[in-house]
Amino acid sequence: MLYLQLLLVKLGTKFVGVKLGILGLGTVGTGTVQLLQDKTGRHPLLQEIEIYRVGVRSLDKPRAVQLPTDVLTTDLEAIVNDPAVDIIVEVIGGLEPARSLILKALSNGKHVVTANKAAIARFGAEIFTTANQSGVYVMLEAAVGGGIPVIQPLKQSLSVNRIHTVTGIVNGTTNYILTRMQTEGSNFSDVLADAQRLGYAEADPTADIDGLDAADKIAILASLGFGGRINLKDVYTEGIRQVSKTDIAYAEKLGFVIKLLAIAKRITPSSPSSPLSLRVHPTLVPQAHPLASINGVYNAILVEGEPIGQVMFFGPGAGAGATASAVTSDILNLAATLKTQRVTTEKLDQSQIGSLNPLLACGHDEYSQIAPMAELITRFYARFLTNDQPGVIGKLGTCFGNYGVSLESIVQTGFQGELAEIVVVTHDVPEGNFRQALAEIENLEAIESIPSLLRVL
Amino acid sequence: MLYLQLLLVKLGTKFVGVKLGILGLGTVGTGTVQLLQDKTGRHPLLQEIEIYRVGVRSLDKPRAVQLPTDVLTTDLEAIVNDPAVDIIVEVIGGLEPARSLILKALSNGKHVVTANKAAIARFGAEIFTTANQSGVYVMLEAAVGGGIPVIQPLKQSLSVNRIHTVTGIVNGTTNYILTRMQTEGSNFSDVLADAQRLGYAEADPTADIDGLDAADKIAILASLGFGGRINLKDVYTEGIRQVSKTDIAYAEKLGFVIKLLAIAKRITPSSPSSPLSLRVHPTLVPQAHPLASINGVYNAILVEGEPIGQVMFFGPGAGAGATASAVTSDILNLAATLKTQRVTTEKLDQSQIGSLNPLLACGHDEYSQIAPMAELITRFYARFLTNDQPGVIGKLGTCFGNYGVSLESIVQTGFQGELAEIVVVTHDVPEGNFRQALAEIENLEAIESIPSLLRVL
Numbered sequence: 001m002l003y004l005q006l007l008l009v010k011l012g013t014k015f016v017g018v019k020l021g022i023l024g025l026g027t028v029g030t031g032t033v034q035l036l037q038d039k040t041g042r043h044p045l046l047q048e049i050e051i052y053r054v055g056v057r058s059l060d061k062p063r064a065v066q067l068p069t070d071v072l073t074t075d076l077e078a079i080v081n082d083p084a085v086d087i088i089v090e091v092i093g094g095l096e097p098a099r100s101l102i103l104k105a106l107s108n109g110k111h112v113v114t115a116n117k118a119a120i121a122r123f124g125a126e127i128f129t130t131a132n133q134s135g136v137y138v139m140l141e142a143a144v145g146g147g148i149p150v151i152q153p154l155k156q157s158l159s160v161n162r163i164h165t166v167t168g169i170v171n172g173t174t175n176y177i178l179t180r181m182q183t184e185g186s187n188f189s190d191v192l193a194d195a196q197r198l199g200y201a202e203a204d205p206t207a208d209i210d211g212l213d214a215a216d217k218i219a220i221l222a223s224l225g226f227g228g229r230i231n232l233k234d235v236y237t238e239g240i241r242q243v244s245k246t247d248i249a250y251a252e253k254l255g256f257v258i259k260l261l262a263i264a265k266r267i268t269p270s271s272p273s274s275p276l277s278l279r280v281h282p283t284l285v286p287q288a289h290p291l292a293s294i295n296g297v298y299n300a301i302l303v304e305g306e307p308i309g310q311v312m313f314f315g316p317g318a319g320a321g322a323t324a325s326a327v328t329s330d331i332l333n334l335a336a337t338l339k340t341q342r343v344t345t346e347k348l349d350q351s352q353i354g355s356l357n358p359l360l361a362c363g364h365d366e367y368s369q370i371a372p373m374a375e376l377i378t379r380f381y382a383r384f385l386t387n388d389q390p391g392v393i394g395k396l397g398t399c400f401g402n403y404g405v406s407l408e409s410i411v412q413t414g415f416q417g418e419l420a421e422i423v424v425v426t427h428d429v430p431e432g433n434f435r436q437a438l439a440e441i442e443n444l445e446a447i448e449s450i451p452s453l454l455r456v457l
Numbered sequence: 458m459l460y461l462q463l464l465l466v467k468l469g470t471k472f473v474g475v476k477l478g479i480l481g482l483g484t485v486g487t488g489t490v491q492l493l494q495d496k497t498g499r500h501p502l503l504q505e506i507e508i509y510r511v512g513v514r515s516l517d518k519p520r521a522v523q524l525p526t527d528v529l530t531t532d533l534e535a536i537v538n539d540p541a542v543d544i545i546v547e548v549i550g551g552l553e554p555a556r557s558l559i560l561k562a563l564s565n566g567k568h569v570v571t572a573n574k575a576a577i578a579r580f581g582a583e584i585f586t587t588a589n590q591s592g593v594y595v596m597l598e599a600a601v602g603g604g605i606p607v608i609q610p611l612k613q614s615l616s617v618n619r620i621h622t623v624t625g626i627v628n629g630t631t632n633y634i635l636t637r638m639q640t641e642g643s644n645f646s647d648v649l650a651d652a653q654r655l656g657y658a659e660a661d662p663t664a665d666i667d668g669l670d671a672a673d674k675i676a677i678l679a680s681l682g683f684g685g686r687i688n689l690k691d692v693y694t695e696g697i698r699q700v701s702k703t704d705i706a707y708a709e710k711l712g713f714v715i716k717l718l719a720i721a722k723r724i725t726p727s728s729p730s731s732p733l734s735l736r737v738h739p740t741l742v743p744q745a746h747p748l749a750s751i752n753g754v755y756n757a758i759l760v761e762g763e764p765i766g767q768v769m770f771f772g773p774g775a776g777a778g779a780t781a782s783a784v785t786s787d788i789l790n791l792a793a794t795l796k797t798q799r800v801t802t803e804k805l806d807q808s809q810i811g812s813l814n815p816l817l818a819c820g821h822d823e824y825s826q827i828a829p830m831a832e833l834i835t836r837f838y839a840r841f842l843t844n845d846q847p848g849v850i851g852k853l854g855t856c857f858g859n860y861g862v863s864l865e866s867i868v869q870t871g872f873q874g875e876l877a878e879i880v881v882v883t884h885d886v887p888e889g890n891f892r893q894a895l896a897e898i899e900n901l902e903a904i905e906s907i908p909s910l911l912r913v914l
Contacts, residue, residue, distance in 0.1 A: 161782055162498045
């Protein structure tokens with residue numbers, strides 16, 4: 001408060017706080033405005049944050065929040081060009097005009113807080129380069145894990161660790177669907193339809209169901225955790241459409257639950273320059289694993305590194321309130337950081353750009369090297385439908401053996417009509433070897449089909 | 458790196474980094490030095506951190522780390538008085554001389570990083586007052602939850618929330634003992650003896666077993682989460698000595714596990730000025746609760762607030778590496794913060810004290826109001842040994858009813874010799890009412906004894 005008082009004395013009675021330009025007043029924007037307007041019992045620094053402009057598409061739409069008429073505007077360009085605005089809060093989502101507005105704001109010397117995982121995952125390189133050139137920060141806690149603090153811990157609290165693996169359940173919709181399939185023994189399509197009816201899945205569920213949203217998020221987490229840029233197209237992505245209730249039931253018998261995991265892993269943890277494996281796919285998770293008990297719309301991110309060992313962050317991965325908590329905390333962190341810089345200078349000039357806090361700013365500009373999936377070492381689960389001939393299991397075992405695939409378990413589990421069902425779990429194996437063995441197995445006369453193929457954590 | 462280069466130009470070839478004075482070279486101190494000396498693959502800012510002095514008790518003791526002879530000294534006073542030292546890292550632990558050295562360092566304008574929960578929980582008021590007067594920071598991530606990022610999330614990432622509850626498994630020793638009692642069906646004293654043999658419990662286990670360590674930690678978490686100072690003596694503290702394998706088995710049958718929880722809760726969450734309940738005690742936790750599956754030496758802290766909902770932080774609660782991760786990340790955060798301040802001024806002068814980052818500095822100086830335990834609203838579990846007379850259950854029910862205690866379940870579970878064993882779980886009730894009912898029940902002729910009384914989450 002001392003700083004504020006000093007400024008009030010210096011500048012007369014005019015309130016000098018941090019002025020926000022908020023772009024978008026949808027679910028997250030509305031939640032953020034509600035939080036900013038309801039300051040009692042929250043951090044006193046909120047008193048110094050002013051909602052200066054809010055950019056919307058229509059001025060006539062009824063809103064859940066009350067704002068002075070001169071605050072609302074449809075001219076979003078004007079907000080990012082307004083010299084009075086200190087921080088742009090981008091919560092319109094999507095790629096354009098979000099990208100252009102963010103870049104413009106940064107070029108104009110404004111800090112940016114964004115919840116836009118899609119834009120950051122695709123345009124992170126130009127966004128962070130522009131931010132560094134302008135000497136400003138881009139904050140994105142809300143982009144991954146909704147309200148869960150995970151971006152800041154990765155950037156700050158875990159910053160001295162060599163990160164080995166970041167493994168996340170980062171999409172609430174798919175986790176909700178898989179949880180219900182597990183507990184109810186239901187089909188994917190039935191649960192999806194019900195989730196859409198209840199508002200847990202979008203009318204067009206592609207981004208969630210096909211793993212694209214999770215891919216955006218693991219690209220961001222990998223970039224922060226491993227200190228290198230990520231090409232989104234390098235993230236191998238498989239969704240949950242092909243996960244069947246049959247496999248969920250078999251997995252349970254074998255001691256696993258099936259989760260859509262987003263995984264970023266240094267292939268050789270002891271070598272900080274070794275390539276990364278980046279992937280999103282349904283995964284058999286051992287029931288005792290910390291991520292196995294994360295159910296429903298909850299998210300969790302498990303970070304493994306040296307010397308920390310395992311830490312996990314758990315919480316609501318979406319929702320207006322939780323996401324607004326992340327957005328607003330980013331705003332508050334910026335306001336707090338600006339206070340320490342501002343006492344000596346109102347605006348940073350060019351010579352001071354190097355003084356950006358190196359844990360808050362993006363410090364890398366090289367791309368991480370990504371290993372091809374064939375080099376991934378993992379366990380596999382596969383389900384085969386076979387003609388019930390004697391010796392089928394032997395033939396399977398021989399084919400796997402030819403490619404160095406050793407088996408952890410092989411079980412004939414039952415029958416589907418005339419066909420015998422065989423489930424196999426392998427030990428760790430290079431994915432390329434496993435695929436070669438599988439190609440040979442597919443050609444065996446005894447093999448009718450291979451309905452399921454999943455990776456095992 | 459730009460900043461560093463500028464300084465190098467300005468000051469010639471002399472390396473200008475952040476100079477550390479480390480007090481103590483025990484487990485945590487050694488882990489911290491090892492981390493600071495092993496920079497490859499970690500954040501590049503570590504290059505700018507210099508281990509300038511390390512204060513030890515004996516120069517002759519063999520050490521696991523190599524340090525130049527002019528770095529090691531037995532004169533700890535000289536380190537905190539050395540004008541060249543920027544940050545004091547206090548990892549000697551205990552109350553004195555830690556407290557005096559911290560206060561001296563702060564008065565001398567040095568930032569302090571500490572892992573000392575005992576000193577912070579007892580002397581936090583004078584320590585943070587001194588820090589604010591000197592315009593420096595006290596960082597304490599390692600004081601609670603070992604390597605788990607929880608202090609920084611509470612101070613920064615969750616700063617806009619109205620915190621309702623902080624509930625933690627914050628003592629690894631007791632969680633290890635309770636987990637083994639649960640999985641092995643063993644007695645407390647047997648597991649304790651084995652834990653001592655294996656190094657999971659101290660020779661004098663009092664601080665852990667009797668809940669004192671957890672009380673220190675919840676006092677710190679409550680202070681941060683609720684923004685008010687805490688008198689350590691206001692934390693109601695019960696340890697795990699009285700937890701029997703009998704109760705663990707009954708709890709399991711009823712759908713609970715027994716955990717030593719440290720709980721800070723605003724009695725009326727909707728009223729930010731209502732008093733807090735602060736307590737450490739063994740607690741029956743529903744098996745589906747996120748804290749129920751935290752086993753062994755792991756710690757977890759569950760934070761509930763508005764609008765965030767529930768978030769949980771999970772990880773290693775102790776150990777040289779994990780704790781060093783927290784200590785060193787605090788050092789790095791300070792170094793990063795100092796960089797943004799230092800470009801314009803080498804040392805803050807008095808007029809700039811108000812420019813401390815208000816999320817990193819301690820912003821409160823009033824004590825929180827603490828509710829007496831009698832006003833706590835909670836569920837109870839109680840086990841009674843009774844003479845097997847007809848109507849005992851009815852008499853129990855009547856006594857409870859007289860004081861408004863309603864029962865969730867009442868089960869006659871078995872016999873111990875001639876005595877019948879009855880287990881009761883209540884609905885939420887003011888603790889005072891429950892105690893009154895219990896006093897009346899103790900006087901019933903049919904009641905032989907009440908061997909167990911535990912709270913239920």
